[in-house]
Structures are given as structure tokens and as C-alpha cells.
Amino acid sequence: MFDWLIVGAGFAGSVLAERIASQRGEKVLIIDRRAHAGGNAYDRYDDAGILIHQYGPHIFHTNSEMIFFYLSQFTKWRFYEHRVLARVDGQLVPIPINLDTVNRLYGLSLDSSGLERFFAERAERIAEIRTSEDVVVSKVGRELYEKFFRGYTRKQWGIDASHLDRTVTARVPVRTNRDDRYFTDVFQFMPKRGYTALFERMLSHPNIKIMLCTDYREIRSVVPHRRVIFTGPIDEFFDFRFGKLPYRSLRFEHLTLDRAWHQPVAVVNHPQSEPFTRVTEYKHLTGQRHSRTSLTYEYPSDHGDPYYPVPQPQNAVLFKRYEELARKRSDVWFVGRLATYRYYNMDQVVGQALATFKRINEALPLELRKRAPSRLAAMAEVTQI
Ligand code: FAD
Ligand code: UDP
Secondary structure: OEEEEEEOOOHHHHHHHHHHHHHHOOOEEEEOOOOOOOHHHOEEEOOOOOEEEOOOOOOEEEOOHHHHHHHHOOOOEEEOOOEEEEEEOOEEEEEOOOHHHHHHHHOOOOOHHHHHHHHHHHOOOOOOOOEHHHHHHHHHOHHHHHHHHHHHHHHHHOOOHHHOEOOOHHHOOOOOOOOOEOOOOOEEEEEOOOHHHHHHHHHOOOOEEEEOOOOHHHHOOOOOEEEEEEOOOHHHHOOOOOOOOOEEEEEEEEEEEOOOOOOOOOEEEOOOOOOOOEEEEHHHHHOOOOOOEEEEEEEEEOOOOOOEEOOOHHHHHHHHHHHHHHHOOOOEEEOOOOOOOOOOOHHHHHHHHHHHHHHHHHHOOOOHHHOOOOHHHHHHHHOOO
């Protein structure tokens, strides 16, 4: 009999498996229907021997010291600050839009205050910023919105930015200085030996058994267990009772070129007419040296594995109905990007899993003698996730 059956071996499931096994001393079976652990963060060496991310580029960044130190138990890190260029009107320019983006695109030599005026002259006044279009148009005006955001967003989501919650494009800031980093978080690193190695260490505990290529439906009535942690799509758990929640998918085209480098940075975005959204060249991320180079092209799609919850008001309403059902299941904890229908980054999922672990401990207190002391637990008490 397992104390816990954890469905999904991504960050949400693996963090909880590790916490429960090491801190509560309970037996965990973690399953995944894929042939590997790591969820969407899974990486592997391709045929050329180059470390690639199977499901597109994953860059770790967080402002939470607690989350960073928690993960540091399982990996060493490689300092890496992510930089992205966008191919716009035949040029490669920085995105997020900054001083160099505008100067290069329009052949200008503005300084920061000049760029502030440039934006102010073009920004549209919008009383209430509701949509992803509003966010950008109200900061930089329509022309830059159309060059950098309209096409990319249509491709990525299959819908116009004017129908998408403002939180989506708000992920990408606009700057008036020359800072060309994609993220400004305090901690920005790549796991030194990759994500899969990190997951292997996280899950290597005598109380954890891993079963791959296994769907929850196949084993839920066969393998005895007391409680469930579910990190798959919440609508699927409830047999789509209220209808399907939309999740956006991607098709990844991986290829290796017979030359050392392809592009100047790890990711080039293609917001204009190309059918793909971005191209990733992994050696920039990993620091690996190799005479060849491997890339991934991302083609958004409605079909395939669920990758992104789609932030739209009607989907939030539908999710709430599933959440109500979930609330009544005191034997099941729903965690992660798919089960809580939140467009979360890896660090947010880790934070959510650690917060869930705290709630599990409150709901199911262990006898004191069983509980292992933990410096991390003490930090979690004082650190806001
Ligand atoms: P997942 O990683 O999706 O894991 C869920 C697992 O559950 C899956 O492996 C799935 O196979 C399994 N599963 C589902 N249902 C079942 C079932 N019924 N039975 C058995 N197994 C099941 N975040 C960042 O911080 N930085 C980035 O740069 C970044 N880039 C990204 C790029 C792309 C293309 C995508 C799609 C995401 C990116 N993310 C990034 C987000 C990151 O992938 C997620 O935050 C994180 O992986 C979510 O972890 P999770 O455990 O919630 O879900
Ligand atoms: N986006 C865009 N153009 C870009 C980059 C981003 O229109 O060059 C929009 C797009 O809607 C995208 C969203 O901003 O889905 C969030 O971008 P992010 O890079 O955070 O996407 P993710 O890495 O999560 O796929």
C-alpha cells in the first residue's frame, strides 16, 4: 500500500514526492504517462550528443531565495542571463522592446528620455486595461504592437490579443534603457548538468517508486494507495464533466546543423509571417561545446499535449466549476500548471508545490517523532513564496 499516488512527474509532482518521502517518511508512487520524468522541463542528449530541451527552452529564474535554495539541493547551477532577439522587418532587434530596439528599427539615436517621449506620442489612452492588446498599445502604440506582438500572439494562441487576458503580454516588459535581458529576477541560472539530472536526484529516495509510461486511469483501481496528488489537466480528472478546458499545444521540430552556431542568442522570436514563433539554439543556454549545433522550431497548435492554459474570462469561469469539484475531494490535492489552470513558470510551480506540502502537513499532522528537522521548513515559515 502506497501512502501517496502522485500523478505527473514534472516539477509539481516531483517536488511533492521528494518532500513527502524525505520529510514525512511516507511511501510514494509517482507515475507519468510519458517515458520520462521532468514533465515539460525534461532535457536529453540528442543523436549528435547535444543537450536539448524536448519541450522547448526552459530558463530558470526566480526572485525567491527559498525556492532557489530548495532546488540547489539537487543541482549545481550555471549562471545564465537570457537574451532574446526578434526578427522584425528583416532585422534582429532586442525584445523586450528597449532603447536599442527602437533606435535600430527606425534609424534613430534617442536617449532614454527621448524614447519616453517617443512612446508617449504613440501610446493610446485606454481607460481600463483588460486585454493583452491593451497592455502593449497603451505603452508603445499600435505600430510596435503590430510588429512585435500581434502576429506572435495570433500564432501562439490562435486568437487575437484583444481576446486574451492582459496577463499574457504583460509577461514581457517595455524598457526605455538598454537592458536587453529577458528576465530581471535576482536568481537566473541553468541547472549545471541539466533538468533531467536535477529530477533524478530529486526523485532518488528509497521511499519513492517511479512508474513511467503509465496513465492514471490504468492503475488508479489496481494499485492500492491512500491519497492522490494530481498534476495533470483538471478537466480530464473529472472526465470532462463540464466540457473541455482549452490548453494550447505546440509542435516541436528539433534539428542539428553541421556548423558550430546558427544565431547570436539562445532564442530568436519570429513575430511576423513565419509559421513558427521562435527558434532556440541550446548551446547558448547550456554552455556546451560542440562542433555542431541543435535547434528547436516551435509551431503552435490546437492539437497535441496540453502546454498552456489559455487565459480568457470564459475559461476562468469553466475552471472555477472544476475547482469547486476539486474542493470536495479531500483525498486529492491538485497542483501544477495543468491542474490549477495557471500560466505558471517553473519557480511558481515549485513554490505552489512547497505551499501545498505545508497544507498537507497542516491537514495531516505527523507524530512529532516522525518529522525530520528541516532548515528549509524554517525558511519557508519566514519567506514569502
Ligand atoms: P508538467 O511539467 O506539464 O508535468 C505534468 C506531468 O503530468 C506531465 O509530464 C504529464 O505527462 C503528466 N500527466 C498528466 N496527466 C497524466 C495522467 N493522467 N497520467 C499520468 N501522467 C499524467 N517555465 C520557466 O520557468 N521558464 C521557462 O523558460 C519556461 N519555458 C517554457 C517553454 C515551454 C514551451 C513551455 C510549454 C513551458 C515553459 N515553462 C517555463 C513552464 C514550465 O514548463 C512549467 O511551469 C512547469 O514545467 C510545470 O510543471 P508541472 O509539474 O505543473 O507540469
Ligand atoms: N509575445 C509576443 N511577442 C514576443 C514575445 C512574446 O507577442 O516576441 C507575447 C505572446 O502572446 C506570448 C506572451 O507575450 O505568448 C508571453 O511571452 P513569453 O515569452 O513569456 O511566453 P512563453 O515563454 O511562456 O511561451
